[in-house]
Amino acid sequence: MLLLAFDTATPAITVALHDGTHVLAESTTVDARRTGELLAPGITAVLTAAGRKPGELTGVAVGVGPGPFTGLRVGLVTARALGDALGIPIHGVCTLDVVAYQTKTEEPFAVATDARRKEVYWAQYTDRFTRSTEPDVAHPSLISERLTGLPVAGEGAVLYPEAFPKAIGPRHPSAGALAELTIRRLQSDPDSLMFPEPLYLRRPDAVEPGTRKRVSTS
Amino acid sequence: MTALKDSPLVLGFETSCDETGVGIVRGNTLLADAVASSVDEHARFGGVVPEVASRAHLEAMVPTVQRALADAGVTLADIDAIAVTAGPGLAGALLVGAAAAKAYALALDKPIYGVNHLAAHICVDQLEHGPLPEGCVAMLVSGGHSSLLFVPDVTGDVQPLGQTIDDAAGEAFDKVARVLGLGFPGGPLIDKAAREGDPEAIAFPRGLTGPRDAPLDFSFSGLKTSVARWVERRERAGEKIPLADVAASFQEAVVDVLTRKAILACKENGADHLLIGGGVAANSRLRVLAEERATKAGIRVRVPRPNLCTDNGAMVAALGSELVRRGRAPSHLDFPSDSSQSVVDVVVR
Ligand SMILES: [Zn+2]
Numbered sequence: 001m002l003l004l005a006f007d008t009a010t011p012a013i014t015v016a017l018h019d020g021t022h023v024l025a026e027s028t029t030v031d032a033r034r035t036g037e038l039l040a041p042g043i044t045a046v047l048t049a050a051g052r053k054p055g056e057l058t059g060v061a062v063g064v065g066p067g068p069f070t071g072l073r074v075g076l077v078t079a080r081a082l083g084d085a086l087g088i089p090i091h092g093v094c095t096l097d098v099v100a101y102q103t104k105t106e107e108p109f110a111v112a113t114d115a116r117r118k119e120v121y122w123a124q125y126t127d128r129f130t131r132s133t134e135p136d137v138a139h140p141s142l143i144s145e146r147l148t149g150l151p152v153a154g155e156g157a158v159l160y161p162e163a164f165p166k167a168i169g170p171r172h173p174s175a176g177a178l179a180e181l182t183i184r185r186l187q188s189d190p191d192s193l194m195f196p197e198p199l200y201l202r203r204p205d206a207v208e209p210g211t212r213k214r215v216s217t218s
Numbered sequence: 219m220t221a222l223k224d225s226p227l228v229l230g231f232e233t234s235c236d237e238t239g240v241g242i243v244r245g246n247t248l249l250a251d252a253v254a255s256s257v258d259e260h261a262r263f264g265g266v267v268p269e270v271a272s273r274a275h276l277e278a279m280v281p282t283v284q285r286a287l288a289d290a291g292v293t294l295a296d297i298d299a300i301a302v303t304a305g306p307g308l309a310g311a312l313l314v315g316a317a318a319a320k321a322y323a324l325a326l327d328k329p330i331y332g333v334n335h336l337a338a339h340i341c342v343d344q345l346e347h348g349p350l351p352e353g354c355v356a357m358l359v360s361g362g363h364s365s366l367l368f369v370p371d372v373t374g375d376v377q378p379l380g381q382t383i384d385d386a387a388g389e390a391f392d393k394v395a396r397v398l399g400l401g402f403p404g405g406p407l408i409d410k411a412a413r414e415g416d417p418e419a420i421a422f423p424r425g426l427t428g429p430r431d432a433p434l435d436f437s438f439s440g441l442k443t444s445v446a447r448w449v450e451r452r453e454r455a456g457e458k459i460p461l462a463d464v465a466a467s468f469q470e471a472v473v474d475v476l477t478r479k480a481i482l483a484c485k486e487n488g489a490d491h492l493l494i495g496g497g498v499a500a501n502s503r504l505r506v507l508a509e510e511r512a513t514k515a516g517i518r519v520r521v522p523r524p525n526l527c528t529d530n531g532a533m534v535a536a537l538g539s540e541l542v543r544r545g546r547a548p549s550h551l552d553f554p555s556d557s558s559q560s561v562v563d564v565v566v567r
Contacts, residue, residue: 034554035313036313036316036317036554036555037552037553037554038552039317039320040317040320040321040323040324040551040552041550041551041552043324044324044551053327054324054325054327055325069269069272069273069310070272070309070310070313073272073273073275073276073310073313073314073317074313074314074317076276077275077276077279077314077317077318077321078317078318078320078321079321080276080279080280080318081279081280081283081317081318081319081321081322081325082321082324082325083280084280084283084284084294084322085294085321085322085325085326086325198276200273204267204269204270204273205267205269206263206267206269206270
């Protein structure tokens with residue numbers, strides 16, 4: 001097995017290569033504005049570091065968000081194109097689940113990532129493997145009461161300490177963890193792997209025009 | 219046939235606006251031009267909604283590649299090089315095409331060229347009318363662009379001569395079509411309505427044609443406002459709007475200015491060929507008037523067929539093919555997409 005994993009749903013552009021037993025190489029850069037520039041070179045970097053070729057890949061794991069749309073789509077279209085070009089399967093994993101897996105926590109907690117516009121993408125977990133709510137997007141103050149006392153992982157907790165006082169790590173997902181989690185699911189629960197469809201959770205901003213505005217003042 | 223086989227096979231991607239285009243070209247021969255458009259999803263908004271376009275690009279990308287390969291009767295393993303629009307265009311939309319193209323290039327281990335959308339609009343005519351003459355003038359007119367360019371070398375030397383200072387020509391068509399209640403996109407609807415009308419019925423203004431105005435720049439915002447005012451005055455007076463006459467007179471005002479300035483650009487630069495591209499190049503009156511005025515001035519007009527004038531992947535593949543043929547260096551895998559890329563940057567490295 002040679003699994004390529006990456007996630008672009010947060011400011012971290014993270015890429016890893018996994019052989020079924022170990023993470024062979026990992027590359028992470030935090031720069032949300034350069035996802036389109038950093039992802040493809042990140043992929044060649046992990047392949048080169050491990051001395052492998054694209055043609056040797058047996059699968060792709062990709063974080064499907066939720067996350068800011070532009071960066072998220074770079075990851076998803078990259079995964080779909082690689083899957084098409086190499087004739088290999090693509091496995092979608094919720095990005096919040098990757099952060100949850102990285103907490104190594106067996107107690108209830110939540111994950112919150114930056115959704116911009118003063119909101120967070122979030123979900124609740126009973127332990128690091130088990131999500132108990134659907135991913136959603138909300139203003140931190142509206143969910144802080146629900147999460148009273150619960151530790152919160154992800155950048156959302158760092159950005160909104162008043163709403164989420166018990167911040168725990170990690171801040172961003174890592175592709176090495178995404179690869180591990182994907183392999184676990186492939187073995188134990190392959191149905192939990194999703195088609196790489198983005199979790200936007202918001203509709204596009206667009207307004208239908210009303211009645212035509214007059215241009216004359218008189 | 220041998221020469222054809224020897225030319226490299228180039229796969230081109232275009233996602234700068236609302237069309238997901240994938241084209242395949244060998245040399246100057248067009249093998250496939252697959253386009254998926256999200257135009258219907260934008261119609262009720264009266265214009266392209268960037269996020270709606272970007273979402274549609276993601277969904278259409280792989281199926282459009284597969285359709286292009288099937289149409290061309292080739293496989294990905296046959297591809298020699300990849301080209302993709304790096305800019306200008308809608309930022310989020312450009313990124314989807316660039317990321318896809320980079321992934322295919324990486325997986326296939328082939329060179330990639332991040333290219334300029336406007337240069338691609340020019341180069342596409344090679345697929346239909348053969349090699350471009352050195353030093354032609356190109357007029358690109360669409361919902362996104364209105365520019366006059368001098369083109370000594372489409373792979374590396376494209377010089378801006380003039381452009382719109384406000385609305386693009388195609389944008390003016392869209393806005394006037396809305397004023398007239400015709401729908402979106404406005405270009406073909408106005409063209410059709412105008413056929414029954416009198417182009418001299420109403421004297422709409424010709425923007426930027428005064429003695430002190432920049433001779434090769436355009437302005438269409440004042441014209442659009444003037445049409446809206448004219449229509450409102452009739453509506454307020456309870457008069458019927460002569461749709462066909464308004465459409466014809468508006469269209470005449472646009473194409474009169476476009477063709478006048480295009481001919482002037484040719485004369486000033488000693489060019490004996492005028493190339494017209496972009497969606498508005500499909501306008502029937504523009505084609506007729508350009509031909510008429512060019513013939514008088516001893517200039518030859520080249521206009522690709524309508525589906526090569528609008529945004530498509532074949533034009534990007536055509537430019538990619540020319541870059542390969544001339545031995546130009548490809549881009550690095552980390553090249554940026556640039557929503558406001560200047561036309562002087564034909565390839566982003
Ligand atoms: Zn265009």
